[in-house]
Amino acid sequence: MEGEGRIDVNNFVFQHGLDERCADGLRGLEDGAQQIVMFLCEKQAEKGVKNMSAVAWSKIRSLSNPATAFQVKLDFLSKCVDDRCLAGLKALPPMAQAAVADSLCPGIKNISAFVWTKIKSFQGGKGGMGNPMAMMAMAGGMGGAMMNPLGRDRSRSPAPRGMSGQAHMMLDAFVMTNGLDENAHQALKTLEPQDLTLVMSSVEEVVSSGNARNPSALAWSKIKQVQENPAAAKQEYLSKVLDEKVMQAFQEIPQHEQEQMLSTIDIGVVRNPSAVLWSKIKAIGYGPGTPRADTGTPRKGRGGKGGGMGGGMGGGMGVGMGAAVTLSMLDDRVQQALMQLSPQSQEIVLNSPDIASARNPSALAWSKIKSLQ
Secondary structure (H helix, E strand, C coil): CCHHHCCCHHHHHHHHCCCHHHHHHHHCCCHHHHHHHHHHHHHHHHCCCCCHHHHHHHHHHHHCCCCCHHHHHHHHHHHHCCHHHHHHHHHCCHHHHHHHHHCCCCCCCCHHHHHHHHHHHHCCCHHHCCCHHHHHHHHHCCCCCCCCCCCCCCCCCCCCCCCCHHHHHHHHHHHHHCCCCHHHHHHHHCCCHHHHHHHHHHHHHHHHCCCCCCHHHHHHHHHHHHHHCHHHHHHHHHHHHCCHHHHHHHHCCCHHHHHHHHCCCCCCCCCCHHHHHHHHHHHCCCCCCCHHHHHCCCCCCCCCCCCCCCCCHHHHCCCCHHHHHHHHCCCHHHHHHHHCCCHHHHHHHHCCHHHHCCCCHHHHHHHHHHHHC
């Protein structure tokens, strides 16, 4: 999209004799969108297509529609990335492909390298499954106005709560790709981000396997499942995306501790569930190399004799499951400050129920530590 391969708009219009409507539409696009349209038109011209105004206008219209813009970008990518990149892109789930395509922006000098980086970021977890809401976040983030690929506000209705316009577009793409009806589409818009992730992942898996005769009915059943038994839905999702090491360690944890641990993970925003869950598992002493795994008994601390963080903070005080999970959510600076408190003060901080549910657990814990010093 930069460098020697750039196409001059005026030369393109003159060379292919574009009509006035098409020429104005092309000039009205942002630079990146112009280059995509002209590149694809040139490919059609190489095949002998004569009516370039009709071809260009169809591309311009498609890029103006959030529900179809990603298809134009995918078409563009399929014709300009290297073979390794193209194979990796095709191996991604449809939602991930759409997110990669939507991440294209002006100024990219090496499209294959750029796309490969995006592909690798989605190839996390068992089977390469992605997190739909994380894909949305990468495409446009949460919050903000709905902007179309051309840079102008073309939203016809407000985006679903908590979702940016780009995330709304990704949901529209998911609905279209999986053949859902409007009723299912509207129902998905009412879900919280975490529930939406669970439903979308489950639906996409079944549809891509070819076992969904009625995708809309399937979506409704998954919505009902998530609403009636969210813990089971979350565990089913994680069983498909966690790597084997993490899943094996997680299954060794008692059921009540599993449920408490899962309640602290927001699937809607976590991009790498395996990494997050693994840190929590190790924080409570499970997994290879930890005391519970080696001896089958509760650990006494992470720092050996004399203290350290975890079960032996400040002089051997035991730490329960809730406190250990809270500890695993804190950054290094906060953990170091916590070590300077008395065992009683440490217990007060770690057993604070509002820390685990806070948007920034470390910041809240830090304020509590400062008040106790």
